[in-house]
Amino acid sequence: MAKILVTGGAGYIGSHTTLALLERGHDVIVVDNLSRGHAHNVDPKRLWRIHLTDTDALVRLMRAEEVDAVIHFAAYIAVGESTREPELYFSNNVGGSLALLTAMQQAGIKRLVFSSTAAVYGMPERVPITEDMPFAPVSPYGDSKVMVERILGWLDQYRDLRSISLRYFNACGADPQGRLGEEHNPETHLIPLLLRAIETGVPITVFGDDYDTPDGTCIRDYIHVSDLAEAHICALESLLNGGPSDAFNVGTGTGYSVLEVIRAVEEVTGRKVPYEIGPRRPGDAAVLVANADKLRTVLGWRPQYSDLRTIIETAWAFEKKRTAKGQ
Numbered sequence: 001m002a003k004i005l006v007t008g009g010a011g012y013i014g015s016h017t018t019l020a021l022l023e024r025g026h027d028v029i030v031v032d033n034l035s036r037g038h039a040h041n042v043d044p045k046r047l048w049r050i051h052l053t054d055t056d057a058l059v060r061l062m063r064a065e066e067v068d069a070v071i072h073f074a075a076y077i078a079v080g081e082s083t084r085e086p087e088l089y090f091s092n093n094v095g096g097s098l099a100l101l102t103a104m105q106q107a108g109i110k111r112l113v114f115s116s117t118a119a120v121y122g123m124p125e126r127v128p129i130t131e132d133m134p135f136a137p138v139s140p141y142g143d144s145k146v147m148v149e150r151i152l153g154w155l156d157q158y159r160d161l162r163s164i165s166l167r168y169f170n171a172c173g174a175d176p177q178g179r180l181g182e183e184h185n186p187e188t189h190l191i192p193l194l195l196r197a198i199e200t201g202v203p204i205t206v207f208g209d210d211y212d213t214p215d216g217t218c219i220r221d222y223i224h225v226s227d228l229a230e231a232h233i234c235a236l237e238s239l240l241n242g243g244p245s246d247a248f249n250v251g252t253g254t255g256y257s258v259l260e261v262i263r264a265v266e267e268v269t270g271r272k273v274p275y276e277i278g279p280r281r282p283g284d285a286a287v288l289v290a291n292a293d294k295l296r297t298v299l300g301w302r303p304q305y306s307d308l309r310t311i312i313e314t315a316w317a318f319e320k321k322r323t324a325k326g327q
């Protein structure tokens with residue numbers, strides 16, 4: 001079993017992956033500056049509150065803890081915010097990654113799993129999306145991830161750094177045992193917003209119903225966060241076993257429209273979702289669905305929780321717990 005440094009381990013996907021790593025028998029330390037993550041998501045004994053640009057502190061930590069590999073989540077993730085504050089996204093997502101990679105080079109660590117996104121494809125010409133389709137990001141956020149993937153390509157060639165980039169589609173749901181869940185601030189993602197609309201009675205706006213899809217609303221590929229966490233374990237273990245650098249989509253291959261998700265939320269919760277139809281949100285593609293065959297065939301990934309019902313049941317259970325605690 002290996003010693004893994006997880007950056008951004010106090011965030012949504014990072015904390016679920018940390019849990020999965022520990023259950024798998026790996027040892028984990030988390031580096032997170034808590035700018036967007038939550039301390040309550042991590043065992044305080046494992047948490048190091050260090051900024052990625054503090055190279056000396058990172059190198060010392062990597063050496064002292066004898067880290068074998070890194071899983072890098074720490075980044076900003078909001079597409080809309082990235083269009084308003086592009087410098088922030090390039091400095092945090094690209095600059096932070098580069099600083100981390102510099103520290104890894106100094107500490108002699110040669111294995112990395114990188115948190116990438118379907119946003120690297122922008123508005124793809126066809127779906128389902130395969131990994132060989134071109135990079136065509138339409139936001140600073142998406143391009144920040146493209147830039148890091150490109151840097152990783154060069155470091156594979158000139159530094160023998162082996163890395164796997166996982167391009168997530170729509171991460172959602174919560175730990176099936178209720179230990180963790182989604183707590184972005186502000187929240188921008190569809191499923192938690194639908195659950196909150198039920199609780200508050202304040203209608204959610206559906207961003208456009210005039211897309212070229214069967215019901216006119218956008219179609220997305222929703223992937224349960226615990227299946228996403230499992231994809232990181234598959235990627236990590238491939239690298240630890242001497243596997244090559246690569247990139248994989250992480251999705252289910254099945255898409256649901258916004259209205260289909262609303263109906264599923266109503267079925268699971270037994271409550272009406274208040275909503276209204278609004279204008280399109282700039283930058284939204286009509287349909288984003290993964291071809292995720294490569295992850296299954298090459299790395300043996302088997303999703304277990306990504307049917308829409310389980311996604312919503314786990315998210316709803318966590319949301320009720322979260323509001324009961326007043327968080």
Ligand code: UFG
Nearest residue numbers: 077117118119169170188189190205206207218220258284
């Ligand atoms: N939506 C609404 N109303 C809302 C929020 C969302 O109608 O209030 C719709 C969106 O238009 C979209 C769908 O619900 O069609 C899902 O939207 P999210 O904001 O939950 O997710 P996105 O598909 O926009 O973004 C996700 C990740 C990004 C990643 C992107 C890749 O959150 O980090 O997928 O395309 F970049």
